[in-house]
Amino acid sequence: MGTGTGPAVVGKGIRSSGGIILKSGDNQLHIDPGVGAMTKAAEYGVNIREHTALLISHAHLHHTNDANAIIDTMSYSGLDKKGVLIANKTVINGTDNYEPSISQYHKSLLERFIVVDRDQRIGINDIEIHAITARHSDPNSLGFKVFTPDFTLTYSGDTVYSADIVEQYKGSHILILNVPSMKKTESNLCIADAVKIIDKVKPRLAVLTHFGYDMIKADPLYEIRDVQKQTQVQTLAAKDGMVLNPGSYSASSGQKTLQGFKQ
Ligand SMILES: [Zn+2]
C-alpha cells in the first residue's frame, strides 16, 4: 500500500508509504503502516478490522506514521480490543532521540503488544515471525522473516548491506528489499547491494520497494531489468496497490491460493 519514502516522494504524493499487507489463511498482517496506510487501505479495499497483527520494523515515519490510527480502526476505538502489535524497542519504548511511536492509549486498545529484539521468534496462529537484524539509523531496526504454511517471505526493513544480514534471508521464497536509492548511502541498500543480496539468496521472487527520489526519477522499472539480468531471479519493482499471490512462489507452487485485494 506504499512503495515510496522521503519528503520528495511521499511528501509530494508521488508514492505512498502505507506498508505491506500479507494474507495467509485467516491471518492478515500489516507490515510498516507508514504515511498513507489509512487512505490507501480505503482506496484498495483492505479491511483494517480484519488485521490480525501489525508488524513495525523501526521508528521512522514512513514505517510508523499511521500505526495509531490503524490500531484505532482495528479495535473499533477499543470497543473490540483486538490485534497484536509486534514492534522493535524504539517504536514501543522510544530512545533518547525518539519518542515512542504508539501512544499509551492506543497500546491499551490492543489484545497485546510485543517488543521484539533481533533473533526473537513469535508465533501467531499458524504463522511464525522471526525478527531479524537490520542496521540503520534507528539502532534497534529489524527486518521480518515470515514463515507461513505455504511460503516464506522476508522483508528487509531499512538496512545497510552486510554478509550476516544476507545470511538471514536465505531460504526465502519471496524477498522484499527496501532500496531507496540507486547509489550507496550510509543507512540503506542501493541497487548494487540488492544485486549482491538477490544473487546470494536466490529467492523465487525478489521485490524492490521503498523508493526515494533518485530511484523514482530513474524509473525503478528500468533499474530492476538490470537486477534481473544480473541475478537471473524474477524481480519486480513494487508499485502502490500491487497485488501478488505469494503462494505461487512457494516450493510446491501454483495451486494454493491466497486472497489478494481487488483494486
Ligand atoms: Zn528508516
Ligand SMILES: [Zn+2]
Ligand atoms: Zn524507511
